[in-house]
Amino acid sequence: MEQTSRRTCFLDLLYLIFNYNHLLTRFNENTLLGRTQPSSKGALLSFGYNLGSKFYGASNFESMTRVLKNRDWANIRETFIKYRNPGSNVEQGLRKRREAEADLFLKPHP
Numbered sequence: 001m002e003q004t005s006r007r008t009c010f011l012d013l014l015y016l017i018f019n020y021n022h023l024l025t026r027f028n029e030n031t032l033l034g035r036t037q038p039s040s041k042g043a044l045l046s047f048g049y050n051l052g053s054k055f056y057g058a059s060n061f062e063s064m065t066r067v068l069k070n071r072d073w074a075n076i077r078e079t080f081i082k083y084r085n086p087g088s089n090v091e092q093g094l095r096k097r098r099e100a101e102a103d104l105f106l107k108p109h110p
Contacts, residue, residue: 043080043105044068050097051083077102 055061067079080102084094
């Protein structure tokens with residue numbers, strides 16, 4: 001059992017590294033040139049890990065793509081919260097996650 005657990009953790013880590021590199025490449029090229037705090041990148045990494053690393057520009061993510069592309073930080077919190085599966089049994093938990101991601105994204109850099 002311990003070996004399976006280690007393998008799962010290792011695969012999760014590889015997936016996270018792949019997503020991180022993919023997301024940072026896309027955001028550095030397209031979006032976050034004016035917002036390079038590690039906290040902002042971390043928030044988007046969490047969002048991408050949960051919803052797929054290729055969300056930026058995807059058809060189901062128009063509002064998030066628009067807010068990021070236009071650097072409309074005043075609407076980023078509201079936009080994060082939109083992605084919570086309204087009416088589902090996981091909505092409350094996803095809302096908490098999206099609020100935490102928004103807080104992290106907007107956290108001032110020291």
